Each structure stands twice: as C-alpha cells, then as structure tokens.
Amino acid sequence: MERIEVLKTYKLYIGGQFPRTESGRYYALTNKQGATIANVCLASRKDFRNAVVAARGAFAGWSSRSGYNRSQILYRIAEMMEGRKQQLVDELLLQGISKSLATKQVETGIDHWVYFAGWCDKYQQVFSAVNPVQSSHFNFSVPEPTGVVAAIASQDSPLVSLIDLIAAAIAGGNTIIVLASSKYPLCAITLGEIIATSDVPGGVVNILTGKQEELLGQFASHMDVNALVLPEIANDLLEKAKLEGANNVKRVHHYKNTNWERGDFLQPYPIMDLQEIKTTWHPIEQIGSSGSKY
Amino acid sequence: MSKRINKSKVTELDFSSVWSYAASPESTDHIKIAPRYEHFINGEFVKPTSGKYFKTINPTSEAVLSELAQGNEKDVDKAVKAARKAYTEVWSKMSGAERGKYLYRIARMIQERSREFAVIESMDGGKPIRESRDIDIPLVAAHFFYYAGWADKLEFAFPGKSVAPIGVCGQIIPWNFPLLMAAWKLAPALACGNTVVLKPAETTSLTAMKLAEVIRDCGLPPGVVNIVTGDGVAGAAIVNHPDVDKIAFTGSTDVGKIIQRATAGTDKKLTLELGGKAAHIIFDDAPLDQAVEGIINGIFFNQGHVCCAGSRLFIQESVHDKVIRKLKDRMNTLVVGDPLDKNTDVGAINSAEQLGKINHYLKLGVKEGAEIWQSSCAIPRKGYFCKPTLFLKASQSHRIVQEEIFGPVLAVQSFRTIEEVIEKANNTPFGLSAGVWTDKGSRIFNLTTKLRAGVVWANTYNKFDPTSPFGGYKESGFGREGGLHGLSAYLKI
Numbered sequence: 001m002e003r004i005e006v007l008k009t010y011k012l013y014i015g016g017q018f019p020r021t022e023s024g025r026y027y028a029l030t031n032k033q034g035a036t037i038a039n040v041c042l043a044s045r046k047d048f049r050n051a052v053v054a055a056r057g058a059f060a061g062w063s064s065r066s067g068y069n070r071s072q073i074l075y076r077i078a079e080m081m082e083g084r085k086q087q088l089v090d091e092l093l094l095q096g097i098s099k100s101l102a103t104k105q106v107e108t109g110i111d112h113w114v115y116f117a118g119w120c121d122k123y124q125q126v127f128s129a130v131n132p133v134q135s136s137h138f139n140f141s142v143p144e145p146t147g148v149v150a151a152i153a154s155q156d157s158p159l160v161s162l163i164d165l166i167a168a169a170i171a172g173g174n175t176i177i178v179l180a181s182s183k184y185p186l187c188a189i190t191l192g193e194i195i196a197t198s199d200v201p202g203g204v205v206n207i208l209t210g211k212q213e214e215l216l217g218q219f220a221s222h223m224d225v226n227a228l229v230l231p232e233i234a235n236d237l238l239e240k241a242k243l244e245g246a247n248n249v250k251r252v253h254h255y256k257n258t259n260w261e262r263g264d265f266l267q268p269y270p271i272m273d274l275q276e277i278k279t280t281w282h283p284i285e286q287i288g289s290s291g292s293k294y
Numbered sequence: 295m296s297k298r299i300n301k302s303k304v305t306e307l308d309f310s311s312v313w314s315y316a317a318s319p320e321s322t323d324h325i326k327i328a329p330r331y332e333h334f335i336n337g338e339f340v341k342p343t344s345g346k347y348f349k350t351i352n353p354t355s356e357a358v359l360s361e362l363a364q365g366n367e368k369d370v371d372k373a374v375k376a377a378r379k380a381y382t383e384v385w386s387k388m389s390g391a392e393r394g395k396y397l398y399r400i401a402r403m404i405q406e407r408s409r410e411f412a413v414i415e416s417m418d419g420g421k422p423i424r425e426s427r428d429i430d431i432p433l434v435a436a437h438f439f440y441y442a443g444w445a446d447k448l449e450f451a452f453p454g455k456s457v458a459p460i461g462v463c464g465q466i467i468p469w470n471f472p473l474l475m476a477a478w479k480l481a482p483a484l485a486c487g488n489t490v491v492l493k494p495a496e497t498t499s500l501t502a503m504k505l506a507e508v509i510r511d512c513g514l515p516p517g518v519v520n521i522v523t524g525d526g527v528a529g530a531a532i533v534n535h536p537d538v539d540k541i542a543f544t545g546s547t548d549v550g551k552i553i554q555r556a557t558a559g560t561d562k563k564l565t566l567e568l569g570g571k572a573a574h575i576i577f578d579d580a581p582l583d584q585a586v587e588g589i590i591n592g593i594f595f596n597q598g599h600v601c602c603a604g605s606r607l608f609i610q611e612s613v614h615d616k617v618i619r620k621l622k623d624r625m626n627t628l629v630v631g632d633p634l635d636k637n638t639d640v641g642a643i644n645s646a647e648q649l650g651k652i653n654h655y656l657k658l659g660v661k662e663g664a665e666i667w668q669s670s671c672a673i674p675r676k677g678y679f680c681k682p683t684l685f686l687k688a689s690q691s692h693r694i695v696q697e698e699i700f701g702p703v704l705a706v707q708s709f710r711t712i713e714e715v716i717e718k719a720n721n722t723p724f725g726l727s728a729g730v731w732t733d734k735g736s737r738i739f740n741l742t743t744k745l746r747a748g749v750v751w752a753n754t755y756n757k758f759d760p761t762s763p764f765g766g767y768k769e770s771g772f773g774r775e776g777g778l779h780g781l782s783a784y785l786k787i
Contacts, residue, residue, distance in 0.1 A: 126453060129777060133759035133761055134436070134759055135759065139759065141763050147768075235559075242558030243555050249547070249550065249554065249770075267454065276767050276772075277748065277763050277765070277779050278749070278767075279762055279763050279777075280749075282738065282753060283754050
C-alpha cells in the first residue's frame with residue numbers, strides 16, 4: 001500500500017515561534033490545476049502588532065551584537081538553507097514555478113545571504129567618518145540601526161526579494177517584520193524555519209503571510225515601526241502608506257524596478273537606508289598641545 | 295562640607311548687589327536696512343505679485359525694522375521656473391570646480407560683511423551679538439567654505455556609485471538661526487549642482503535678503519538661488535509645487551509631518567530636521583563646574599530657541615542638590631537684555647507669539663506640579679523677554695518634559711542608575727541630540743551608544759561644525775546636514 005504523505009501546515013513566524021494567525025483566517029493556495037496545496041494563514045492586524053512587540057523586544061539585543069557575530073549568524077543561515085535547498089525548490093515547483101527558475105531562486109538566495117553576511121562588520125567602516133572639526137574636539141559619525149522595520153516582499157520574487165529585504169535590515173542590526181508574497185508564500189515560512197534554526201534570536205525576523213491591501217495600512221500607521229520598505233507597490237497604496245507613515249516620521253523606502261535575481265540589491269546602500277548617522281563629540285585636552293617633535 | 299552648616303542657608307549667592315556691567319552696545323550706525331525688501335528671483339529683486347508686504351520687527355524694541363514681500367503661489371511659481379531654467383541651462387552643466395569657485399566667493403564675501411550680518415541677525419531675531427558674531431556668522435562662512443571644496447570631489451564621496459544632482463530644491467528654514475540655516479541648506483545643495491528656492495522664516499528674513507545681495511554681487515548665475523519671503527502660504531506653495539524635486543525643511547515636528555504628508559503622493563525627495571527634547575545627563579563623577587557651564591550652554595544658548603537644546607536635565611541623585619545649587623548661582627549671573635549689548639548672555643525671545651507659547655508652558659509646568667525657579671535678573675520692560683527658568687521635581691509624564699518648549703526653560707529630574715537614565719532619556723518620540731557628563735571613558739561610550747539621538751555631546755554641549763553631520767532619529771526627522779553625510783541629501787545616489 002502506498003504511504004500516506006504527511007502534509008505540512010504553514011504557519012506564521014513571530015517572535016521565534018510558529019503560531020497560527022490569531023484571527024483563525026486562512027486563504028487556500030491552489031496549483032494550476034485548481035487543487036488546494038495549502039491553507040495559508042491570513043495574518044491579521046493583531047498578528048502584526050504581536051510581531052512588532054517581538055521585533056521591538058529583540059532590537060536592543062540584536063543591535064548590540066558585534067558585527068562579527070551578526071556576520072556569522074547570517075552565514076549560518078546560508079549554511080542551513082543550502083542543506084534545505086531541495087525542500088525550497090520543491091515548494092517553488094509545487095507553487096507552479098519552473099524547475100530552472102526555482103533552482104535559480106534558491107541558489108541566488110543562498111548566495112545573497114553570504115553577500116550580506118560579509119557586510120555586517122564592514123559597512124560601518126565604509127560609511128563612518130572622523131570629522132575634522134575646527135574646535136578642540138574628537139568628533140566622529142557612525143551608522144546605527146534605525147530600529148523596527150516593516151517590509152513587503154515582491155510578489156514575483158518570493159524568495160530572493162524576501163532574503164534581500166531581511167538581510168539588508170538585519171545585517172545592519174535592525175529587526176524586521178516582513179509580509180511574504182501572497183502568490184508564493186510557502187517558501188517564506190520555510191525560510192522562517194531556517195532562520196529559526198540559525199542562531200537568529202527570536203523576534204529579529206518575523207514573517208507574515210496574508211494580503212498586502214489588508215496589512216499595508218497597519219504597517220504604515222504603527223507608531224512603533226521606524227521604517228517601511230515597499231519595493232513594489234501601486235502608486236495609490238504607496239501614497240497612502242506615506243501619508244500614514246508621517247504620523248511618526250517613518251522612513252519610507254520605495255525601490256522601483258528592482259531586479260532581485262540579477263542582484264540589484266547587492267550593495268551596501270540598502271543597508272544604509274535603514275541606518276541613522278550618529279555623531280559624537282568629546283573635548284580634547286589642550287595641555288601639551290604643542291605636540292611631540294618625534 | 296561641614297555637617298554643621300545648614301546647606302540651604304549658604305546656597306544662594308547674591309550677585310546683583312556685587313557688580314553690574316556698564317552698557318556695551320554694538321554699534322548699529324554702519325548698518326543699512328532698507329525700508330522694504332522684495333523677493334529675490336532670477337537674480338533680481340522683484341515685487342510680490344500680490345503687492346502686499348509684511349513688517350518685520352525688532353523683538354527687543356518692538357520697533358519695525360523693515361517690510362518684506364508677502365510671497366504666494368505665483369511668486370513661488372516664478373521662482374521655481376527661474377530655478378528650473380538655471381538648473382537645465384547653466385548650473386547642472388557647469389563643472390564642479392566652477393560651482394565651487396562661486397561658493398568660495400560667497401564664503402569670502404560673507405566673511406567680509408560678517409559684522410553687518412551679525413548685527414542685523416541680532417536686531418531682527420533677538421539673539422545676543424556675542425552669539426551671532428562669534429558663532430552664527432563664522433559658521434555660515436565656514437559652511438560655504440566647506441561645501442565649496444566638495445563641489446568637484448563628489449565622485450569620491452559614495453563608493454561604487456556615480457552621483458548626480460537632484461534638480462530644483464525647495465528649502466524652508468526656521469527663525470532660530472536664520473542665516474546659519476540658510477547656509478546649511480544652500481551650501482550643500484549648490485555644491486551638488488542643484489538650484490534652489492529658499493523661504494526664510496517670517497520673523498527673520500532680513501539676513502536672507504542681505505545674503506541675496508551677496509549672491510548677486512558674487513555674480514552667481516541668475517535663478518540658481520531664489521529667495522521668496524512670506525508665511526506658511528509661500529512655504530506650502532514650495533512644498534506643493536509640481537516642478538520641485540526635493541524639499542528640505544527645518545522646523546517643528548508638527549509642520550514636518552504636514553510636509554511629509556503633502557509630499558506623499560509625489561516622487562519628491564525629502565529631508566526633515568525637526569524638533570527635539572534632548573536629555574542632558576549629569577553623573578556624580580562629572581566635573582560639576584564644567585557640567586554646569588554645559589547645562590547653561592545647553593538650555594540658555596540662543597534663549598533656548600534651539601532644536602537640540604538640552605531641555606531635559608537628568609542629575610544623578612547623589613549630586614542633585616549640589617548641581618542645582620551651582621546651577622542657580624550660575625543662572626543668577628546670566629545677563630538678560632539687549633541682544634546688541636556685548637555683555638548679554640540671553641537675548642530677546644524671537645516673537646510675541648513665541649513668548650506667549652513659553653509663558654503658556656511656564657503656567658502649565660506649575661499646574662502640573664513641578665517646582666518653578668527663575669533667575670533673579672531684571673528683564674527689560676519693553677520687548678519680549680523671559681527669565682531663565684528651572685522646573686525642579688519634574689516627572690516623565692509632565693508636558694514640560696514631553697513637549698518642545700523652545701525657550702529658556704529647563705525641566706530637571708533626578709536618577710539613580712544608568713539603566714534608569716537611559717530608559718528615561720530615550721522615552722520620548724524625539725531623538726535629535728543628547729548630552730552626557732562623566733569622568734569615566736567607558737561610561738561615556740556606553741551612554742553615547744545607547745542614547746537614541748543623532749548628535750551626542752559628551753562633556754560638552756551645543757557644538758557645531760560644517761564637517762559634523764547633524765540630524766535626528768525618530769520624530770526628530772531624517773537626513774543629515776553637514777559633513778560628508780550631508781551630501782546625500784542633495785544627490786541622486
């Protein structure tokens with residue numbers, strides 16, 4: 001007798017755990033033939049708010065990790081993902097993506113983790129400055145993470161865009177809540193499982209599945225979200241998000257025409273978009289100011 | 295100190311009976327202020343389309359100094375058209391080296407006319423001549439000088455990227471550092487190859503119009519810099535103009551949010567430098583006399599009309615009483631009065647409106663239960679003045695602790711532990727600046743790392759430099775002004 005396959009329940013990833021949506025709602029994901037592949041959580045406003053609490057709670061710890069440590073953890077994600085490569089490919093196939101594209105998505109995604117892992121302890125050096133002020137002060141400027149980031153992954157780049165958005169945010173010490181592609185949500189949750197087993201502290205990355213039009217307003221208006229990243233979005237929705245975002249002077253970043261698979265995001269600048277520059281001053285003593293002759 | 299001495303009896307020193315200063319006013323006879331100033335559009339001084347003017351007064355004497363063109367949508371449209379034309383035909387095509395030379399010229403001419411600028415700044419805005427002469431105007435010249443040198447070196451600023459100017463920039467500036475804010479806006483914008491429509495604040499437009507004369511005299515191509523005076527109508531017209539590519543605003547958080555909303559449906563780039571409510575933290579191991587000087591400079595510099603003013607003072611409990619005693623003594627020596635007098639420490643409040651707002655908060659603080667203490671100084675009967683004020687025993691929930699007052703009013707709280715003060719300091723929607731005083735190096739870096747603010751002064755306060763980026767976290771805005779980082783506000787990267 002043929003063995004009955006165990007089907008996987010896809011849930012949300014919030015605060016290091018995999019809860020079902022508190023709303024109990026779902027949407028059915030179907031394949032091309034119309035058969036149900038999975039019942040996907042339709043995340044609610046409350047799920048998002050829980051995720052923000054988790055992300056805020058994780059921020060102090062994650063942002064104070066050393067760049068080296070964050071780098072190792074991002075690299076660990078790449079290692080874990082390599083090990084589960086076939087599962088991700090299978091999920092993309094199941095959702096109707098061609099074999100060659102699916103493999104490309106997964107392999108590119110892994111390589112992008114490695115790319116951003118490398119930046120964790122380098123962007124600070126590239127974008128910091130010791131400023132030659134006129135007065136007798138030591139003055140330097142360094143990037144620091146903006147805080148809690150909310151993002152929406154590209155609909156048609158379900159894995160690579162998701163990875164790029166998460167990686168750019170957390171490489172820089174931010175914590176993030178990201179909404180997966182509603183067309184291809186399955187591998188997003190599997191990515192959550194990979195992240196959960198890669199020494200990423202709970203709450204640093206939170207992944208929701210659901211409807212953009214339902215959650216965008218919540219993403220934009222939440223007063224404890226510092227930045228909003230919206231790669232692809234209709235103009236009217238973008239305008240609405242910016243309007244709501246102004247309530248707490250949110251940093252809203254919109255990346256038009258990004259080709260994720262080509263590697264458009266492979267730069268330090270997406271990391272820097274989620275950084276604040278902090279400048280510190282301290283006096284320099286003037287005794288012995290004539291200096292040494294040697 | 296001996297335990298037998300009753301501390302409260304020895305604390306207050308009476309300076310008023312000991313000495314007084316002879317008046318030492320800065321001369322104004324060489325200052326020429328025209329009875330009327332027009333808009334500066336396309337290299338010429340042009341009358342406002344409305345034919346209307348508004349008066350600008352001296353907040354010290356309440357006398358009318360001059361009148362300025364009342365800008366509206368039509369004036370702004372003219373200015374934007376001039377800026378666009380100058381951008382496409384001249385400025386964006388000019389080499390960086392040549393742009394830089396114009397900026398050097400401007401810097402030099404400001405230095406040559408610096409005393410005139412300083413005196414007018416103090417007459418129109420109320421700030422002490424010592425500050426306008428020694429801080430504002432030298433920084434203005436230095437800012438132009440610094441960014442002049444960037445104009446032909448931009449390709450080295452952002453590794454791996456080619457950069458381009460954004461286009462026409464609309465810039466709206468506040469009344470607290472009128473000419474300095476104009477310089478912060480204009481210098482990087484022009485160095486990066488943009489053209490500008492600038493609107494100075496309604497109560498402090500005179501030095502901007504004097505700057506227009508400098509710009510004209512420097513031979514800057516017409517339309518590269520346009521200055522439209524007026525109120526919020528002119529400001530809104532700049533923000534809403536469809537042919538403006540970028541808005542840079544310095545001002546209140548409330549107006550900043552309005553501007554962020556107004557640009558939501560557009561591709562306009564935006565940088566905002568908004569309000570603050572800085573924590574100024576004094577640890578028990580700090581050099582207390584220096585710290586008191588820092589507190590004074592933090593909150594009474596420019597009458598407290600400073601977005602980064604150290605307006606929330608946190609003193610470690612073990613030295614609280616001692617610091618307050620020293621602070622009161624020092625406050626009693628502050629000379630409040632004629633901004634043009636070289637002895638003056640605290641000048642005039644910028645406008646009747648602002649004085650009303652400060653007085654509102656003074657009443658509110660008392661009503662909320664904080665303990666008010668004011669310097670014993672005399673203040674002039676005429677003009678807008680406010681005594682340097684402390685609110686003791688303030689608490690986190692007080693509105694005088696939560697809201698930006700923009701005046702010489704300091705809310706004082708005490709703390710016991712480092713954890714507590716970090717929590718209290720960061721517990722605000724603002725994040726512009728902070729200060730910390732301690733003798734311990736490792737503690738300085740602990741604090742400066744954990745304070746969520748764009749500028750942190752350690753064992754100093756309220757220092758500024760063209761090379762030093764300035765700007766906020768959270769609701770204090772985004773983008774930086776000054777330094778290499780300030781370039782990114784005016785470039786497509």
